Amino acid sequence: MATIHDVAKKAGVSVTTVSRVLNNRGYISEKTRNNVFRTMEELNYQPNELARSLLRKQSNLIGLIIPNVSHPFFSELASYVEYYAYQQNSKVLLCNSHMDPVKEKEYIEMLKRNRVDGIIMGSHTLEVDEYRNLNSPIVTIDRQIDENIPFISSDNYRGGQLATELLIQKGCRKIAHICGNLKLNMLANQRTQAFEELTGRHNIEHVTIQTDMNVFDQKQYEHIIHTLLQEHPDVDGIFSTSDIIAAFAIKECVRAGKRIPEDVRIIGYDDVNAANWIVPEITTVKQPIEEIGRLAIELIRKQLEDESFERQNILPVKLIERATT
Amino acid sequence: MATIHDVAKKAGVSVTTVSRVLNNRGYISEKTRNNVFRTMEELNYQPNELARSLLRKQSNLIGLIIPNVSHPFFSELASYVEYYAYQQNSKVLLCNSHMDPVKEKEYIEMLKRNRVDGIIMGSHTLEVDEYRNLNSPIVTIDRQIDENIPFISSDNYRGGQLATELLIQKGCRKIAHICGNLKLNMLANQRTQAFEELTGRHNIEHVTIQTDMNVFDQKQYEHIIHTLLQEHPDVDGIFSTSDIIAAFAIKECVRAGKRIPEDVRIIGYDDVNAANWIVPEITTVKQPIEEIGRLAIELIRKQLEDESFERQNILPVKLIERATT
DNA sequence: ATTTATATGTCAATCGTTTGACATGTCAAA
DNA sequence: TTTGACATGTCAAACGATTGACATATAAAT
The missing domain is CATH 3.40.50.2300 (Response regulator)
Structure with a gap:
């Protein structure tokens, strides 16, 4: 690769001059500037950012x-x-x-x-x-x-509130909540907090299930939801803390012969693109990604x-x- | 940030010695090595990769x-x-x-x-x-x-073949094919080639539609498939060259009141994770990503x-x- | 006593670029 | 004629590391 020295030599100017046109400092005549730029093109010169970074910190x-x-x-x-x-x-x-x-x-x-x-x-x-x-x-x-x-x-507490309120307002009597690992000190845990406060206050039966959400293990999602539906066949609302898990909830509900939203209402979280191309399209809490x-x-x-x-x-x-x- | 000089000074050795333990060259006594490593830890030293890269090219x-x-x-x-x-x-x-x-x-x-x-x-x-x-x-x-x-x-021609064959074998009489922009000189175009050869050979009615697939414009997908179903209501097979577009095909078919796979059979391409969490799960040609x-x-x-x-x-x-x- | 392996140090060059200090020269305006 | 803006050059240091050449010292082996 060409260096600034190669450019200088070929253009017949000093390295300092090349550096000056490169960095737009000091006096440079139009003629020299063009000459240097032309030479750079001819040599396919690209300044070494490693060297620059080193110097500039x-x-x-x-x-x-x-x-x-x-x-x-x-x-x-x-x-x-x-x-x-x-x-x-x-x-x-x-x-x-x-x-x-x-x-x-x-x-x-x-x-x-x-x-x-x-x-x-x-x-x-x-x-x-x-x-x-x-x-x-x-x-x-x-x-x-x-x-x-x-x-x-994003406003996690508010998100949890919006989701839970919607399910309650739609008449759900037993709501399942699927969230990430609560031991990780994440702000997303406030969604769960909101969920539990609201269901508690409205005296609605609820069950909370943790996943290792972030490791993105799809088999695990499937299994967790399958178990959930078996152990709590009377669940009529699911608030999942990610759209992807909501998608798996849909899948398992369909497999179990439940209609959405008639039998089970599902709400996701994030509003990733996928929420939009799944049928039925997922109701969700949008994060401003x-x-x-x-x-x-x-x-x-x-x-x-x-x-x-x-x-x-x-x-x-x-x-x-x-x-x- | 600490430099190799700082480490050397604090450890009471020369820069060369530090470099030697860092790069495992020459003779170094266990004692010095440990001393240097300890000092590095104390100073929270991390060698500057920019400097190294510059030298090593x-x-x-x-x-x-x-x-x-x-x-x-x-x-x-x-x-x-x-x-x-x-x-x-x-x-x-x-x-x-x-x-x-x-x-x-x-x-x-x-x-x-x-x-x-x-x-x-x-x-x-x-x-x-x-x-x-x-x-x-x-x-x-x-x-x-x-x-x-x-x-x-991946073997694009083979993929196009597999997909088309499956639809034909399942009895589709009119197959739509949705692919990327054929003007771009991509190997994926061979899928389309295979599609057209096979449908031609089997004398099956077919229609090919191009999209700007890679720009990932979901509105466009939706529109294209909507139009397709309107203009060709008798299509009973869709071979889409990406799973995401297949998902939109599912969505539009459902919206149009068509059953999958009874009325329309759909096959995607890639086998991205999403193909698995959509209902109905998408039949697809798996690329070894x-x-x-x-x-x-x-x-x-x-x-x-x-x-x-x-x-x-x-x-x-x-x-x-x-x-x- | 000599050799040799081990251990460390000094020194300088190198990677590619930037930059400040300073010198020199031209040309136009005052 | 002097001044100052413009234009370019030379030189050296710096960024943070690596490395080869060479020197020196200790300790163990022969």
Whole structure:
């Protein structure tokens, strides 16, 4: 690959001059500028960003750690994160932690070795301390680690409320709730909290089932819902904390000969694209995925540029009524 | 951040010694080694990969250019690519081209500036020449650019054959085929070729409809299928070249009051996870997505290490019969 | 006593780029 | 004629690591 020296030599100017046109500094005549640019094209020159980053102490890399991109929610998030990163000339390093603490730690160290400008954590399995002395800009999605580490989440409590209220209002008498692992200290647990408070207050029979949601084990989903329907055949409402699990709920209900929404009403969460192409279309609580992605990039940038920023970013959710309720 | 000099000073040894323990070269006593490692931990030292990459002329970065990670096929592919990259200590730079030639070109240049070890192209909109003088290891997915650029695809012709044969064998009399934009020179077009040859040979009425499949415009899918069913109400078989479009086909058929598979038989392509959680479960032609991802990484590595490798990698497909046929 | 393996250090170059300091020269305006 | 804006060059240091060449020292083996 051509270096700046090759360009300088071929263009018959000094390296400093080439650098000057590259970075638009100091005085450069139109003639020289064009000459240099032409030479760059001829040599197919691309400045070495590794060298630049080394000097500038800025890599323009952003690490994105998520459980798995193959999960629709995270794939959509990743897509938006990449989109907004690109807008500000940053690149995204993709890391699938598979919710494995060892991998997560290795990824964090890898990202530090690569001197990323910031880390977006959509996965969180480590001890709080591990994140504290990271001394790299960071933002977490749906996990509140510490007073100082900014997080983005949607209004989980409100979401749980909207979903539960809808089912109650539609007349459900026994509602099942499928959520992630409550031991993980995730803000999404507030959905469950809202669910239990509301069903309790309205005195509605309810059952809560935990899954390892984020590892995205489809066999497990199937099994859990199958068991649920067997053990509680009188369930007439299901509030699932992800659209994908809601899809499996639909599948199992159909298999069990139950009609949706007549016999069982189902509501999901997230409003991923898939919620829309499934029949019946899934009623769900929409998370503003694009805004989450956009804001994540913005928060990294603000930390980098020492602008002030909110520690707590709770975005609004919205009930999307479709065919399963 | 601590540098190797900080470690050396604090540990009371020379920089060379630290480098030696870091890279396991030359003689190092157990005592010094431990001392150095301890110091690294204390300082939270992580070697600067930018500096290393600069010197070694190897960044351990791999660029992945795809239309959009939010498309299930590409999200699964990305997941596997990242998985296998990680196994060999490479990191993945995620790039969503949105099938925009300008973006694609900018991404390629960006990746070159970052001195990636290789590029995996799942998107391809540029002129052939642009790829030729890339002088970076590259591998394309489902696109044959040139004799010298290795590609990976599954056996598209065979896949088209399997799908069409199944529909014919099930007794379909008028089959619709929905494919991507045939103007793009993609290997997936062979599916269409197989479809047209087989329906022709069996003298079966058929209609082929193109979409901008890769841009993943769901409104467009919906509209196309809606129109199809209106213009050809007697269609009793649909072969869609992606599972997602098949899902929309299901949706529109249900909406039109058609039973699946009794009135219309539908077969998709890819066998993405979603094919499995939709009701009715989608019959499909399975592409070995994991193997494609694995092989892509392997081909980059082989080019890098000057091992020999196949230019043409055509992987087997498999018919997965489920509920829609 | 000599050799040799082990252990560590010093020094300098290198990767590709940026940048500040400084020198030199041209040309036009005051 | 002097001043100052414009244009370009030379030089060296810096970013953080690696590495080869070479020196030196200790301890164990012959």
